[in-house]
Amino acid sequence: MSETELSPEDEAPESELDDDDRLKHEFVRSVLDAVELGDDEEARSKVEPLHPADIADLVELTPAELRPALAAAIADFIDGDVLSEMNDWVRDELIAALEPHQLADIAAELDTDDAVAIIEDLGEEEQRAVLRALDPDDRAAIEEALSYPEESAGRLMQRELIAVPEYWTVGDVIDYLRTQDDLTTDFWEIFVVDPAHHPVGTCHLSWILRTPRVVSISDVMKREQTLIPVDMDQEEVALRFQKYALISAAVIDASGRLVGMITVDDVVHIISEEAGEDALLLSGAGDGDINEPIRDSYKARVRWLVANLFTAMVASGIIAIFDTAIQQMVALAILMPIVASIGGNAGTQTMAIAVRALATNQLTQSNTMRTIRREVTVALLNGATIALLLGVGAALIFGNVALGVVIASAMVVNVFVAGLAGVLVPVGLERLKQDPAVASSVFVTMVTDSMGFFAFLGLAVASGLVG
Template identity: 65%
Template sequence: MNDTSPPLEEDLVHDAEDRLRPDFVKEVLDDVREGRLEEACSLVAELHPADRADLVELAPEADRADLIAALGSLLDADVYAEMNEHVRELVVEEMEPEQAAELTGDMETDDAVALLEDLDDDDQRAILDVMEPDDRAAIEEALSYPEESAGRIMQRDLIAVPEHWNVGQVIDYMRSDEELADDFWEVFVVGPLHHPVGTTKLSTLLRTKREVPIADIMQEEQTLIPVDMDQEEVALKFQKYALISAAVVDPSGRLVGMITVDDIVHIIQEEAGEDALLLSGAGEGDINEPVREAYSGRIRWLIANLGTALLATFVIAQFEDTIARLAILAALMPIVAALGGNAGTQALAVTVRALATNQLTGTNRARAIRREFFVALLNGVTIAIILGIGVAIFLDPMIGVVIGAAILFNILVAGLAGVLVPVILDRFGADPAVASSVFVTTVTDTMGFLAFLGLASAVLL
C-alpha cells in the first residue's frame, strides 16, 4: 500500500533534541542588531516561554540588553520563571525597581520568591518597597522561611472550601470569584480553624450532583507538608505517594499554601544534579555561573585535595629506600591508587544516592554495609588475580603477589570507606555529598600506598 500522507513539516526552530537551532538564534540576533525588530518579534512570538528563556540565555551577554528591549512584552513573567537563575539575576539587576516589581507581581508567589532570593539585600528591598502591599506581604512571608524549604516553594493561590458546603456551592464559588487560582487539580476542604480535613479531585467534583455534601466525596487521607520541611524531603513524598499536589500547613496546622508536581520536577532535577556536583567539588556546576563564584566554589575542594595528596606523599616518603632499590614500584603505585579510588567512588555514589532517596536508613544500614563489603571483596579478588598474573608474567612473580595483595586490600578498604564515610556524616547531621569524597580519597590513597609499599618492603627486600 502506498503512503499518501503528507511529509512531516521540518522544525526550523528546534533540533532533534528539542533545543533551539543555532541558525535560528543567529537569525533572531541578526534581526535585532540590524534594527529589524518586527521580524525578530515575529520569529519569537510562537515560541513556548521556556524556549524564549533559552533564547535569552543563549544570546551573548553583550547582546542580551538589546534582545530584551526588542522583544518587550514577549518576555513576560512566564518567561522569567523559566530562565536560568544566574542569567535572570543579571537581567533583573539592570531593571528599574518599578519594572521588576511589576514583573514579580505577575508571577506565582513561588516563582517571585525564586527571583528575589537570588538578589542582594539592597536590590531585593528596593523592589519590595514598590510592590503592591498584598504581593509584598506574601513574598516577605515566604522569604522568612528557610531556604529550600516548603515555605519557599509553595503557592498561595489555591481553592479551599468549608466542609459544610455541598458540591453546587463549591462550583458556584469557583465560577463567581475571579480572584481564585487559575490552575489547580484538586479542591482542599477545611474546618472552622482553616485546618485541612480532606481533598477532592476536580474530576470527582464535576461528576457529582450539586446537592451532595462535599464532605461525602472528599478524601480524608491526605499528605500534609509542614511549611519548614526541606524541599528534598517534599520531593521524596511526591515520588513515594505519586502526588499531583499537596497542602502545606504551618506549625498550628492551618492551610497556608500548596505545592504542585510541576514545581517538584524542577526540584528533583536540581537535587539530583546538586549531589553529583557536590561529590566532585564542582560547586553549582552551572555554565552561566559567574567566574568568581565558580572559582570560590571549586578552589576550597582543590585545596582540600592538596592536603590529602601531601598526606599520601608523606606515606610514600617513608619508603624512599624501598623505591630506590626497586624502581619498578614507582610505576605500579598509581595503579593501586587509581583502582582503589574508583572502587571508593562507586560505593560512595551508591551510598549517597541511597541516603538522598531514603533507601538507606537505620533499619537496613548494617545490611547495606555488608553488601558493599562483599561487592568490594569480589571486585578486589577479580582485579587482584588479573593484575597479579599480568605483573608476574611480564615483570616478577613476587611483585605480582605483592601488588595483587595490595589491590585486594585497598579495594576492600575503599568499598568500606565509600559506604561508612557518608553514613557517619549523615548520622552526625552533615551533608554526605559535600565532604565524603575528600575523606574517601584520603583513605584510599594513603592506605593503598601504605599496603603496597609496606608489603614490598617486607616481602621483596
C-alpha cells in the same frame, strides 16, 4: 490539556527546533544578527511564536555582552513566565537591569512561589522598592513567603488554591468555582477545611464532576492526605511527593492551618536541581553552571583543590617512607598508580551509591550495618576479580611470581578499604550533620590512595620482595 502539554500556538515553530527540542544555532544567530543590525522589529517577529521556555533558552544562549541589547529588543516578550524558566545567573543579570516597578509588574503576574524566586535574591533595598510597588495583597503574600527559611516549603508553596468548608455540597462547590472570578485557574484538587481552616481532606476535580450536586463534599473527599509543614526542607518535600505519588499537597503552619499548596511541577524542578547539586558537590565544582561568573567558579573550586593538595601529601608521605624499596625495584613504581587508581574508582562507586541512598532516605540508621556488609561483600568480590587479573599479568610481564602475589594482595586490601570508606565517610558526615556530598570525595580519595600505597609497598617489604 495537562500543564506539561503545549497547544500548537504555544510551541516554537518546528523549523526553529532540532531533534532534541533545542533552538537551532542558525535561528539563534539570525535573531542576534537582527539585534546587532538594530532591526528590533525583525528580532521580535522571530521571537514572537516561541514558547516562554524557548525564549528563556534564547537569552541563555546569547553571549553575555549581547544580552542587554537582546532584552531591550524583545522586552515585550520577557515576562514572568520567561523569567521563571530562565537560568538563575542569567535571570539575575536581566533583573539587575530592570526598574523596581517593572519587576513589580512581572511579579504580580506570577504565582507566589514564582514571584518569590525572582525577588528573594535581590538586595535589601531592591526588595523593599519592588515590594512597595506591589499591590497590598501581593506584597503581604510575598513578604510572608520571604519570612520562611530558604529552600523550605514556605518559599516553595503558592498561596493560590481552592479551599471549601466540609458542610458544602458538590453543587455549592461547583457554583463557587463558576461564580468567583478571582480564583486560581491552575489546580487539580480542592482542599476541604474545618472552621479553623485546618485541612480535613482533599477532593479531585474528576470526583466532583462525576458526583450528583446534592451529595455532601465530606462524603466525596478523601480524608487521608499528606500534609507538608511550612518549614520542611524542599528536598524532604520532593521525597514525599516521590514516595506517595502526589500531584499536589497542602502546606500547613505550626498551628495546623492551611497556608498554601505545593504542586508536582515545582517538585520536578527541585528533584532535578537537588540531583545536579549533589553530583556537583561530590566533584567540588560549586554550582557548576556555565553562566556562573568566572570569579565565583574559581572561588568555589579552588578551595577543594587546595584541600586535595594536603590530602595528597599524606599519600606522598607514605611513598617517601618506602623510597629505598622503590629504588631497589622499579616495577613497584610502575605498578603503584594502578593500585591507587583502581582503589579510587572503587571508593567513588560506593560513595556515590551511599550519598544517593542518604539523599533519598534509603540509607538510615536502621539499615546502616546491612548496607556496610553489602558494600564490603561487593568490594571483596570486585577486589578478588581485579587482583586475579592484575596478579597474573604482573607475574607474566615482570617474570616475578612473588611480585604478582604482592600486588594481588594489595589490590584486595585496597578495594576492601575503598568499599568500607565509601560508605563510612558519607554516613559519618551525615551523622555529624554535615552534607555528605560536599567533602566525601576528598576524604575517600585520601584513604584509598594512602592505603593503596601502604598496602602495596608494605607487603613488598614484609614479603622480602625488596630489602
